[in-house]
Amino acid sequence: MKKGLFITIEGPDGAGKTSIQKEAARILSEEGFHFELTREPGGIDIAEQIREIILNPKNTAMDARTEALLYAASRRQHLAEKVIPYLDKGINVLCDRFVDSSLAYQGYGRGIGVDQVFQMNQFAIQDTMPDLTLFMMLEPEIGLERINRNRAPGDVDRLDMEKIDFHKKVYEAYCDIAKKYPSRIEVIDASKCFEEVLENTVSAIRKYLKKLVNTIDK
Numbered sequence: 001m002k003k004g005l006f007i008t009i010e011g012p013d014g015a016g017k018t019s020i021q022k023e024a025a026r027i028l029s030e031e032g033f034h035f036e037l038t039r040e041p042g043g044i045d046i047a048e049q050i051r052e053i054i055l056n057p058k059n060t061a062m063d064a065r066t067e068a069l070l071y072a073a074s075r076r077q078h079l080a081e082k083v084i085p086y087l088d089k090g091i092n093v094l095c096d097r098f099v100d101s102s103l104a105y106q107g108y109g110r111g112i113g114v115d116q117v118f119q120m121n122q123f124a125i126q127d128t129m130p131d132l133t134l135f136m137m138l139e140p141e142i143g144l145e146r147i148n149r150n151r152a153p154g155d156v157d158r159l160d161m162e163k164i165d166f167h168k169k170v171y172e173a174y175c176d177i178a179k180k181y182p183s184r185i186e187v188i189d190a191s192k193c194f195e196e197v198l199e200n201t202v203s204a205i206r207k208y209l210k211k212l213v214n215t216i217d218k
């Protein structure tokens with residue numbers, strides 16, 4: 001059975017994940033590589049409902065492990081209902097955030113421990129790991145500034161309310177994770193102008209596709 005490619009985009013808020021995802025998919029589609037776009041937490045109705053609970057600014061009492069479990073539950077549903085059926089049909093998927101977000105935010109940011117959070121997530125994802133992950137590397141201060149500059153008044157979620165130290169921890173965690181999985185994770189300098197980030201992202205995906213074709217040919 002032909003399987004689709006599963007590519008994820010990671011990085012702090014404001015790094016450009018959502019904008020790059022859309023534009024990269026448009027360019028690649030013009031080159032004949034179609035990607036279905038989706039995002040976490042969410043992407044389908046049940047997971048979007050879980051997303052609302054996680055991000056609701058009123059849920060200040062939420063325990064760190066509850067948060068990690070909710071992300072994993074939403075991830076499971078999204079995989080089962082959307083991502084895996086696409087991949088099984090040979091359709092490529094480009095997903096905004098996946099398990100590395102949990103490792104960085106809950107494992108490291110909330111201090112639960114990266115290994116524990118990964119272990120717990122294995123129940124949810126079984127063996128569905130991304131073929132390639134693009135890490136949009138950006139200092140959190142710059143990301144938060146980008147978001148604040150463009151945000152509608154009052155549009156703040158529970159994770160936005162975290163102090164800068166939390167976002168710095170998340171950023172450091174992402175850097176560690178990228179070092180730990182160098183063959184899966186491609187680091188993109190997201191501090192550059194949008195066009196350059198886009199070009200570097202598309203090049204990284206093209207490079208992966210090329211490598212894949214060469215492996216199949218052999």
Ligand SMILES: Nc1ncnc2c1ncn2[C@@H]1O[C@H](COP(=O)(O)OP(=O)(O)O)[C@@H](O)[C@H]1O
Nearest residue numbers: 013014015016017018019146150192193194197
């Ligand atoms: N390379 C860039 N330079 C400057 N601004 C950017 C860049 N990439 C994205 N932005 C802007 O930053 C904001 C956050 O981008 P977004 O794609 O929503 O990031 P994310 O999904 O990672 O939170 C948007 O207003 C977007 O237009």
Ligand SMILES: [Mg+2]
Nearest residue numbers: 017018019096
């Ligand atoms: Mg986004």
